Amino acid sequence: MDRIRIIGGTPLKGIIAIGGAKNAALTLMPACLLTDQTLSLSNLPHLVDITTMANLLAQHGVGMALNGASAQGGHTGRVLDLTAAEIVNTTAPYDLVRKMRASVLVLGPLLARCGQAKVSLPGGCAIGTRPVDLHLKALEQMGAVIELTEGYIHAKVDGRLKGAHIIFPQVTVGGTENILMAATLAEGETVIANAAREPEVTDLAQCLVAMGAKIEGIGTGTLRVQGQDRLHGAEYSVVPDRIETGTYAVAAAITRGDVELVGARYDLMESVNKVLRDCGVVIEETARGMRVRGDVHDIVGTDIMTEPYPGFPTDMQAQLMALAATANGASMITETIFENRYMHVPELLRMGARVNVHGSSAIVRGVKALSGAQVMATDLRASSSLILAGLAAQGETIINRVYHLDRGYERVEEKLAACGANIERIKGDPAE
Numbered sequence: 045m046d047r048i049r050i051i052g053g054t055p056l057k058g059i060i061a062i063g064g065a066k067n068a069a070l071t072l073m074p075a076c077l078l079t080d081q082t083l084s085l086s087n088l089p090h091l092v093d094i095t096t097m098a099n100l101l102a103q104h105g106v107g108m109a110l111n112g113a114s115a116q117g118g119h120t121g122r123v124l125d126l127t128a129a130e131i132v133n134t135t136a137p138y139d140l141v142r143k144m145r146a147s148v149l150v151l152g153p154l155l156a157r158c159g160q161a162k163v164s165l166p167g168g169c170a171i172g173t174r175p176v177d178l179h180l181k182a183l184e185q186m187g188a189v190i191e192l193t194e195g196y197i198h199a200k201v202d203g204r205l206k207g208a209h210i211i212f213p214q215v216t217v218g219g220t221e222n223i224l225m226a227a228t229l230a231e232g233e234t235v236i237a238n239a240a241r242e243p244e245v246t247d248l249a250q251c252l253v254a255m256g257a258k259i260e261g262i263g264t265g266t267l268r269v270q271g272q273d274r275l276h277g278a279e280y281s282v283v284p285d286r287i288e289t290g291t292y293a294v295a296a297a298i299t300r301g302d303v304e305l306v307g308a309r310y311d312l313m314e315s316v317n318k319v320l321r322d323c324g325v326v327i328e329e330t331a332r333g334m335r336v337r338g339d340v341h342d343i344v345g346t347d348i349m350t351e352p353y354p355g356f357p358t359d360m361q362a363q364l365m366a367l368a369a370t371a372n373g374a375s376m377i378t379e380t381i382f383e384n385r386y387m388h389v390p391e392l393l394r395m396g397a398r399v400n401v402h403g404s405s406a407i408v409r410g411v412k413a414l415s416g417a418q419v420m421a422t423d424l425r426a427s428s429s430l431i432l433a434g435l436a437a438q439g440e441t442i443i444n445r446v447y448h449l450d451r452g453y454e455r456v457e458e459k460l461a462a463c464g465a466n467i468e469r470i471k472g473d474p475a476e
């Protein structure tokens with residue numbers, strides 16, 4: 045297993061290119077199951093999770109062709125053609141689903157196209173139990189018969205799924221995506237109330253429209269879908285990653301540096317930028333993206349509460365905690381989305397951070413300097429918070445188990461090193 049070694053203390057200066065959003069790509073890829081024609085996705089990031097989704101789709105019978113890099117819209121990500129001419133298998137097996145929860149996003153499309161699907165229950169993960177009950181209840185409302193046996197969701201529908209009025213009792217990104225995809229091929233109208241408004245859901249909706257779906261209310265909390273008999277192929281470019289953008293914005297801030305994030309979508313960063321500005325970070329939109337400066341003002345503590353979009357994203361909570369740990373004064377962080385998303389706290393404590401967790405809230409008292417240490421990455425965003433802490437810390441930080449990081453960040457050490465960070469990947473395990 046690889047490790048990352050950082051000698052902290054260098055202010056980052058330069059340019060970082062932002063890639064396509066992992067969480068958008070992971071819902072756009074299974075959308076290919078809704079048509080027998082080709083869905084061509086550009087600006088696709090090169091990440092382990094994307095490979096896992098490609099492997100899952102391949103075993104359903106999806107043909108794939110990787111067409112190198114595209115310069116579309118100024119982005120340089122890869123182009124992947126996905127063609128589900130024929131679905132040869134409607135089972136998503138445990139071995140693939142356990143690697144990545146987003147695998148459950150094949151359920152809606154398979155059921156809508158083939159009338160049946162057998163998908164391994166994703167199970168919990170480091171950040172919480174993460175049930176999929178809301179996805180299943182909504183599909184039942186659309187006429188699906190669902191049984192849970194031997195760790196699998198067995199879903200079937202007689203004929204086509206039927207349009208329904210679905211009210212999600214709580215905002216669910218994956219639930220909204222699964223039902224949105226299913227509804228595009230259902231009979232009649234589906235209304236999804238209290239729908240997630242995350243930019244990745246909007247990206248999916250826009251791609252589905254390019255494939256011939258009829259969807260109103262895109263970007264709002266109520267999506268209205270008129271089911272079609274069939275969808276067709278399309279070309280679509282994945283939205284830039286707002287979490288990668290936010291992570292590198294914190295990297296600039298925590299090192300008291302000055303970095304331009306090229307390709308970033310400034311308009312999607314409102315809640316994160318507000319919090320960063322409250323901390324004293326200077327942010328401006330540029331012609332190519334966004335410039336972030338942590339070298340202008342003192343960095344001070346602030347209060348943060350995670351919420352569904354357009355609120356502050358849970359996927360940025362760990363990174364902001366690293367910044368708060370180095371700020372002047374105290375910060376109160378409240379996590380409202382996942383019940384166990386403070387796995388980074390014990391590791392930050394090893395680096396000299398002062399954090400107390402009380403239920404869903406954490407009090408962070410800023411310290412003058414963090415100190416480098418050996419730490420363990422426990423999940424994706426916890427890993428990035430440890431990288432950020434390491435960039436700011438005095439001395440050497442070694443981050444173990446970086447495979448979590450490779451799920452969601454492309455060439456992280458290269459991007460940071462190009463801005464002056466002293467960071468390297470050490471191949472293999474120390475015990476090996």
Ligand SMILES: CC(=O)N[C@H]1[C@@H](OP(=O)(O)OP(=O)(O)OC[C@H]2O[C@@H](n3ccc(=O)[nH]c3=O)[C@H](O)[C@@H]2O)O[C@H](CO)[C@@H](O)[C@@H]1O
Pocket residue numbers: 067068070145146172173174175176177178179180214215216217218219244358359381382383
């Ligand atoms: C691949 C992907 O896009 N992952 C993102 C997606 O995850 P994901 O789609 O899994 O997250 P959800 O929005 O569904 O989860 C929000 C909350 O609802 C709960 N819930 C959800 C579904 C359900 O059927 N029952 C239920 O109780 C979850 O346990 C959680 O507490 O949105 C999260 C919230 O923005 C992000 O942190 C993840 O990075």
Ligand SMILES: C=C(OP(=O)(O)O)C(=O)O
Pocket residue numbers: 067144145146359424425452
């Ligand atoms: C939690 C995340 O991903 P996933 O939903 O795939 O676990 C994330 O991207 O931060």
